[in-house]
Amino acid sequence: MTDLHGVFPYLVSPIDPSGRIKTDVLGKLCDDLIKAGVHGLTPLGSTGEFAYLDRTQRTAVVQASIEAANKRVPVIAGVAATATADAVEQAKNYAKLGADGILAILEAYFPVKAAQIESYFRAIADAVDIPVVLYTNPQFQRSDLSLDVIAKLAAHPRIRYIKDASTNTGRLLSIMNRAPDMRVFSASAHIPAAVMLIGGVGWMAGPACIVPKQSVKLYDLCKAGRWAEAMELQRKLWRINEAFARFNLAACIKVGLQTQGYAVGDPVPPQAALGPEERRAVEQTLAELS
Numbered sequence: 001m002t003d004l005h006g007v008f009p010y011l012v013s014p015i016d017p018s019g020r021i022k023t024d025v026l027g028k029l030c031d032d033l034i035k036a037g038v039h040g041l042t043p044l045g046s047t048g049e050f051a052y053l054d055r056t057q058r059t060a061v062v063q064a065s066i067e068a069a070n071k072r073v074p075v076i077a078g079v080a081a082t083a084t085a086d087a088v089e090q091a092k093n094y095a096k097l098g099a100d101g102i103l104a105i106l107e108a109y110f111p112v113k114a115a116q117i118e119s120y121f122r123a124i125a126d127a128v129d130i131p132v133v134l135y136t137n138p139q140f141q142r143s144d145l146s147l148d149v150i151a152k153l154a155a156h157p158r159i160r161y162i163k164d165a166s167t168n169t170g171r172l173l174s175i176m177n178r179a180p181d182m183r184v185f186s187a188s189a190h191i192p193a194a195v196m197l198i199g200g201v202g203w204m205a206g207p208a209c210i211v212p213k214q215s216v217k218l219y220d221l222c223k224a225g226r227w228a229e230a231m232e233l234q235r236k237l238w239r240i241n242e243a244f245a246r247f248n249l250a251a252c253i254k255v256g257l258q259t260q261g262y263a264v265g266d267p268v269p270p271q272a273a274l275g276p277e278e279r280r281a282v283e284q285t286l287a288e289l290s
Helices: 023-035 055-069 084-097 114-127 147-153 169-178 192-197 212-223 227-244 249-259 276-289
Strands: 006-009 076-081 101-106 132-136 159-164 183-186 202-205
Touching: 006 212, 023 055, 055 076, 055 084, 076 084, 084 101, 084 114, 101 114, 114 132, 114 147, 114 159, 132 147, 147 169, 159 169, 169 183, 169 192, 183 192, 192 202, 192 212, 192 227, 202 212, 212 227, 227 249, 227 276, 249 276
Parallel strands: 006 202, 076 101, 101 132, 132 159, 159 183, 183 202
Antiparallel strands: none
C-alpha cells in the first residue's frame, strides 16, 4: 500500500457561476502544487466545499485531480455522506477512477451512536482496496469519532491514518497511545510543527494551497529535527491561520489563489464571497509572507 506522509493541500473546487467545475484551472493548480514539492493532493476536503457540491461536481473534481497528478503524487479523495450506502458508492467510484486513498468523512443530521459511526467507516474501508484516512473535526461534525471507536477502527487493515482537526494536541497524543499503528495527520490549526514533534506524519490543510513551498520547507525542517528553524517558520505561517479564522475558509483560500492568478471563482452559495475589506486583509497577509 502507498505510504502517506508530508504536506497534502486540501484543494479548492474551482467553479463558474453556472456550477461547472473548472477542470482546467484545477489541473493547473494541481500541477503547480506538485512542482512546488507537495507530497500529495486531497480533493474534496473541507476547503474543497464537498458539502456544497452535487455528485457530478464531486466526481469532476476528483477525476481532474487524478488526471493532473498523473501518479506523480498520491491523490486522497474525500468521501462524505449521511448514508453509508452513498459513502460506499463514492469510495468505489473514486477508487475506480484511480484515487490512491480515501479521506472518509461522516456527515450526520440526526445524532449517530458510536457503533453506527464505527460501522460507517468500516463499510467504506471494506469496499475498497486502497488506504482510508479517517477525518475527524468535532467543530463541524454532529457525530464525532471517539477514542474507543478510533482504536477499534485502527485494527482494520486499510484504516492506517487519521486526520484530526479537533485543535486538541492532547487528543492526538491519546490517539497515538490508544492506536500506536495509526499514523496521524494534523490540521493547520493544530500547528503542524508541534504535531510533527509528537509523532505526526504530516498535515492536510487548505492553506498549503497558497503557501506550498513554505509548507514543504516547514515539513523538511521538522523531519531534519531543525526545530528552532521550524518554529521560526511556523510562527510566520501562523499569521495565515489567524487571518483565515476570521472568515469563511474556502472563500479565503479562493481569494488567495485568485491573487496568485488562478481563476477559481467564488465559494458555492449560500456561502458568501469575501467583501472588499476582507479581501484586502487576506491579500495583505499573503503579501507579508511572500
